[in-house]
Amino acid sequence: MSELRIAIVGFGKIARDQHVGAIAVVQGATLAAVASRNASLPGLPHFATIEELLEQGPPIDAVSLCTPPQVRRAQAATALAAGKHVMLEKPPGIGVAELDPLIAMAAEAKRTLFATWHSRYAPAVEPARQWLATRRLKSVHINWKEDVRVWHPGQTWIWEPGGLGVFDPGINALSILTRILPQPVFVTAAELAFPANCQAPIAANLTLTDIGGLPVTAEFDFRQTGPQSWDILVDTDGGQMKLSRGARIMAVDGKVVADAPDEEYRELYRRFVALTATGMSDVDLAPLRLVADAFLLGKRTLVEPFVD
Structure with missing residues (x-):
């Protein structure tokens, strides 16, 4: 199986503490780049925005969106339109209805949309x-x-x-x-x-x-x-x-x-790698509906x- 080349978008505390280490140990996943206005990771290509990443960055297959939820819908739509698989940190968005168009986009593009609940x-x-x-x-x-x-x-x-x-x-x-x-x-x-x-x-x-x-x-x-x-x-x-x-x-x-x-984030990336191999999505909105x-x-x- 080829490596899933992943870029992290939004490089705050949760990305540094959990995502980087998880990607490093999960078979079939590799961290290829970071997009963040405020932080970078030594040794990796860095871009200020997801648009710069997609236009100027190295080849990637997927993005892991660790930005605040207020901006994730637009970023996910941009990534899906570019043919990338998308992992959404929790919560997947700021509302329930905004996820429906993303689910439809992913299905049409045969790309994975993974709304994670670590x-x-x-x-x-x-x-x-x-x-x-x-x-x-x-x-x-x-x-x-x-x-x-x-x-x-x-x-x-x-x-x-x-x-x-x-x-x-x-x-x-x-x-x-x-x-x-x-x-x-x-x-x-x-x-x-x-x-x-x-x-x-x-x-x-x-x-x-x-x-x-x-x-x-x-x-x-x-x-x-x-x-x-x-x-x-x-x-x-x-x-x-x-x-x-x-x-x-x-x-x-x-x-x-x-x-x-605790291996929560390792299991998330194992699941993401498995989903992208088939192009299937996993978007359970039950917790968000309760909120x-x-x-x-x-x-x-x-x-x-x-x-x-």
């Missing part, structure tokens, strides 16, 4: 899905709280319209939820706390359910200090299952049954201004 590739997700498939679920609770100053320092885009605020990490939990539960869920109520100087929420509480009435609650907060919380608890007729540390660890009634090293519905249904309150 948390679904955490090591305990599939064991949890399989375990829950044979139990009767009683309730679900998500506790997803982290310090925005640690994980998103100076990233002002996250507070702008389309930046999602606390739903940027919260959508990771929802991507796990929509993978492990046997039935689709939907939002019935939401409370959103907006800093007085921001256009996106800093905290949110959601109430969800499925067609059978399963009670599901979620607490998201960007103001957590000290230990960080990335937990999902599911009460069942076979005991309580807990996913912790972002679904790296699975325990049942306190006994660890799954614990493995959109939370904004539609959310009762909004103002809280103190956010200062980074």
